Amino acid sequence: MKVLIGTKNPGKIEGAKQAFEKYFDNIEIEGIPVESEVSNQPVNEEIFKGAKNRIKNLKKYAKQNQIEADFYIASEAGITNLLGDWIDINAAVIEDKNGIQSVGTSQGFEIPEKYINEIKSTELGIVMDKIFSENNLGKGKGGISFLTKNEVTRIDLTKNAFIMALIKHINGEIWR
Secondary structure, eight states, X not given: OEEEESOOOHHHHHHHXXXXXXXXXXXXXXXXXXXXXXXXXXXXXXXXXXXXXXXHHHHHHHHHTTOOOSEEEEEXXXXXXXXXXXXXXXXXXXXXTTOOEEEEEOOOEEOOGGGHHHHHHSOHHHHHHHHHHHTTOOSSSOHHHHHTTTSOOHHHHHHHHHXXXXXXXXXXXXXX
């Protein structure tokens, strides 16, 4: 099964691979860098919009380069306050070769209000690196891994978002 993912990010590719391997055999995932057409730090609706734009641009790239795939997938991380508090989530979008599109999200973690303006003007990862560096908390480990004391990684968040997005595809007509 051929899966195209709209990124070259190894963590996103690994998370997607782990999700697809739970339900399908012989998965081949190819990462292709495409634009999200949203800001570097997606906020609220931009999160899904960025992932959907990556799908659109991935399909365009595949058509131009005569690449056929069973699934076109993308994920986008961002911050949202649509539920009241600021949280970081990963959104995943999956579109199969028949044009059936689905979405899913990962679990999220709260972002302290005092960091929001700086995150919006840069990126969450940049702000986390700065905070960890200023507090001599070291480098080399992902922010979510550090904050959860190694219980959850960015790969886990991506994997879970893709599992949620796969629901429509693995359950056929009963969940469409």
